[in-house]
Amino acid sequence: MTSEPAGSTPAPNDGRPRFTGVVAIDGPSGTGKSTVARMLARRLGARYLDTGAMYRAATLAVLDGAIDVRNTARVAEVVAAARIDISTDPDRVGVELAGRPVDAEIRSAPVTASVSAVSAIPAVRALLVEHQRRLIGRETIVVEGRDIGSVVCPDAQAKFYLTASAEARAGRRARDLGHGVDVSTVAADLQRRDKLDSTRAASPLARARDAVEVDTTDLSVDEVVDRLVDIVRSRAAADA
Numbered sequence: 001m002t003s004e005p006a007g008s009t010p011a012p013n014d015g016r017p018r019f020t021g022v023v024a025i026d027g028p029s030g031t032g033k034s035t036v037a038r039m040l041a042r043r044l045g046a047r048y049l050d051t052g053a054m055y056r057a058a059t060l061a062v063l064d065g066a067i068d069v070r071n072t073a074r075v076a077e078v079v080a081a082a083r084i085d086i087s088t089d090p091d092r093v094g095v096e097l098a099g100r101p102v103d104a105e106i107r108s109a110p111v112t113a114s115v116s117a118v119s120a121i122p123a124v125r126a127l128l129v130e131h132q133r134r135l136i137g138r139e140t141i142v143v144e145g146r147d148i149g150s151v152v153c154p155d156a157q158a159k160f161y162l163t164a165s166a167e168a169r170a171g172r173r174a175r176d177l178g179h180g181v182d183v184s185t186v187a188a189d190l191q192r193r194d195k196l197d198s199t200r201a202a203s204p205l206a207r208a209r210d211a212v213e214v215d216t217t218d219l220s221v222d223e224v225v226d227r228l229v230d231i232v233r234s235r236a237a238a239d240a
Contacts, residue, residue, distance in 0.1 A: 019044055019236040020140045021157030023228075024148035028194050028205060030169025031162035032216050032224060037144035039225045041090040044140065044232065048090035051132050051145035051152065056106035057084045057097050058128065059118040063110055064097075069117045076123035088135060090142075116193050120200035129203070146197055149208035158232050159211035162224070166190070168217045 023046070025037045034050060041048035061082040067074050085096040095102055105111065118124055132152050136143060145152065149159035164172075170187035177186065197205040207213060212231060216224050 017233070017236040017239070019046075019157070019232045022136060022140075022153050022155075023142040023232060024153055024156040024159045024208070024211070025142065025144040025162065025228075026146055026148050026150070026160070026205070026207065026211065027162035028146070028169070028197070029190055030173045031164045032172065032221060033144045033162055035221050036162065036216075036224050036228065037142045038090045038093065039221065040228050040232075041142040043225060043229050044142065046090075047088040047139060047141040048093070049088050049132065049135055049141060049143045050086070050093065051128070051143060051148065053095045053106060054084055054086060054128050054132065055119045055124075056111050056115050057086070057095050057102060058082060058124060059111050059115045060102055060106050061097055062118055063114060069114050072121045072123070075118060075121055076127070079118075079124050079127055084131070086135070088141065112189070116196040116200075120196060120202065122202040125202045146205040147203040149211050150206055151203045154208070158235055159208050160228060160231075161207040161211040161213045163213060163215050164217045 023037075023040065023044070025033055025040070027033050034052075037050070038048050040046075058079045061084075062069060062075050062078050065078050067078055069075060083096075083098050085099075087094045093103075095106060129147075129152050132143070132145075135141075136153060143153060143156075149156055149161070166187060169190055170183050173190060174181045174183045174186045194205070214224060214227060219227075
């Protein structure tokens with residue numbers, strides 16, 4: 001597995017201390033993690049890493065090989081051999097598998113149906129967590145996923161856990177999927193994924209003890225980002 005180095009948009013020079021380090025954003029699907037994380041990265045002049053996209057790309061590699069996801073040893077072999085390239089530029093997000101762009105494919109129904117099962121395999125998580133840590137490196141970055149603050153980067157300088165009501169999450173995800181999607185079906189799928197992600201043995205979905213919880217149900221994306229920016233910059237000022 002490889003990665004694509006990328007730059008980031010410089011943070012505005014407003015005279016305040018600039019945050020440096022890692023911002024971890026965790027939470028279940030439909031809470032706005034991806035949109036919020038990308039916008040926050042832009043505001044901070046930081047890089048951005050979508051770890052969920054990496055698990056989806058790994059799942060696509062398994063499906064491309066017609067591998068039964070229950071064959072955990074074979075799945076781990078396929079993921080270990082997969083060449084997953086992901087940009088860390090919030091203005092140029094992209095994922096490639098073996099050199100081909102797969103941004104649309106990794107959001108397909110088959111991948112969505114299998115990603116939790118693939119992600120639950122300890123050997124797969126070990127491989128991708130190691131890859132994620134290499135990508136995080138020493139530069140300022142906003143990282144989103146389900147186990148960033150608890151497992152991938154427990155020493156992150158700022159940690160957030162986004163939540164939202166079941167109704168809000170299902171509605172958002174249905175809108176993302178497009179016209180004609182049944183919200184109740186989406187809600188059932190989110191409930192299924194929540195259970196799988198939170199009960200898996202390896203790196204379950206959980207709020208890190210020192211993460212700030214933000215309920216996004218009644219907040220706009222801009223309001224969520226503003227709140228996170230204020231917290232992050234306050235910490236930067238306190239450390240200055």
